[in-house]
Amino acid sequence: MHSVESVVPTTPTWDPRQYLRHSGHRTRPFLDLLARIPHLPAEDRPARIADLGCGPGNVTALLADRWPDARITGYDLSPDMLELAGKDWSGTTRGGGRLDFRSADVAHWTPTEPHDLIVSNATLQWVPDHPESFARWIDGLHPGGTFAFQVPGNFTAPSHTLLGELCDTPEWRSRLGDQGHRSVHVLEPADYLTRLTGLGCEADVWETTYCQLLQGEDPVLDWVKGTALRPVLTVLGDDRDAVDAFLGQYRALLREAYPPGPHGTVFPFRRIFAVARRKP
Template sequence: MRTSPVWNPQQYGKYAGERGRPFADLIARIGDLPAPDQVGTRTQATGTDQVATRDEAVVLDLGCGPGNLTVGLLDRWPSATVHGVDSSAEMIAEADKLREDPAVAARLTFEVGDLLDWSAPAESADVIVTNATLQWIPEQLDLLPGFVRALKPGGWLAIQIPGNGDAPSHAILRELAARPPYAEYAADKSLRPDVPGPADYVDALSGLGCSVDAWETTYNHLLPGDNAVLEWVKGTGARPVLQSLPDDLREEFEAEYGARLAEAYPRRDYGTLLPFRRIFAVARKES
């Protein structure tokens, strides 16, 4: 398994409403699930054929984080079982708290797993969702064939990734991390792989026998609080850099980074405006 930052569910949970909006927009584009599996049986006493129907759908959330969005999939598909996977043990520990209700626990499970190593049986899932996760994996397009293979005919793959690598929040982070005295520890931690655009997803997933709907959206989030963009990125993009630094340098870096972010994203009476580009792809596996 790859080395990854120790994620903080509480820090990540700040601005949960804004972080959850792209997930809701992604899920809304998923259509009807595949028809229920039908299993033929033959009654020996009468010699008649009977058909039993299994109507329990299987939904997978790959990169589920603390599970606060995953649990909503139970309402989206009331007859489904939902399984979340994340590489962070801290995130999965937080997600497991959602299973305290026995009725929820019967339908919702979580596991620690790296998507580079994870695999599902062929044609086992009705829906695979991966939200804001593949941005961290340079080889993400190489994972798509395995995801599609795991879908039942007629099943859905839904992907959302941030596409804001050129935003001031990230450009300032890279600039500071490449400067002494931080570069010794953090220069490589600020680098992020290039992410595919909508057309890349259309090309890759169409070649795997899927019909594809891909698009991009820039959200203009209004964030409350002091130096809100710093608080946002401390839970996500800046976390690998901050964790790589010794304690004394981390405090110095955060102060300088925070000051630069406050200039780039000034607080107004109505809040702090954070434009945030995101890329979406929803693919249906042909029957």
């Protein structure tokens, strides 16, 4: 049994290398979001851009590809993510712009200067009441500036419901508490649209379900080790026996829910997108 009482950390630790193992699939939604972002209001000056929840910096670098003369700052709360981002991407861009990374809690971040673009990729689902921050972020935009984000919308998928159910079993409940239940922070697309238009923005909100074909043994488990499983793995920490026991049980559930096919394992993943432009 592994139901020993323990102190539950409130902030998960992150493994950048694990997160990047599926970087192709994880990057595609950001590219789809980026394609819908309109021209920025900066014309005779470099654009000012913020990436909230930049992670390892790989998608922040895509912003520099789109706006090579911009001043871009990626913000994250994970020291491990920031260390890798700074190592791989910090510095002057090929177009003379500047890309840097800073520690910040997205839940409390407020622009200290006008921005042309504030963007967030697969981060706001970790931020309780994040729609309450929309007003101050939009107020921090130049007229004609854009606030854009995408969040997972797959919290009713087996990958998440099975995790929550396992955490809630007698064996794990006292140790893991609600670590498997983190779906309450994401709104439905229509609700995001209502919020953003209510703040005076021209808003485009949509959803897409990506039917991802994953390769390898237990690929869905490998995927969630980089995201949804982080709170659980953080709580279990260095208790190797508990980690192995939990992963073994969760692996069996995922194998039944996502059986491999002849060409790989299909892992449907719904995502919600929003692009809101502050009126000039």
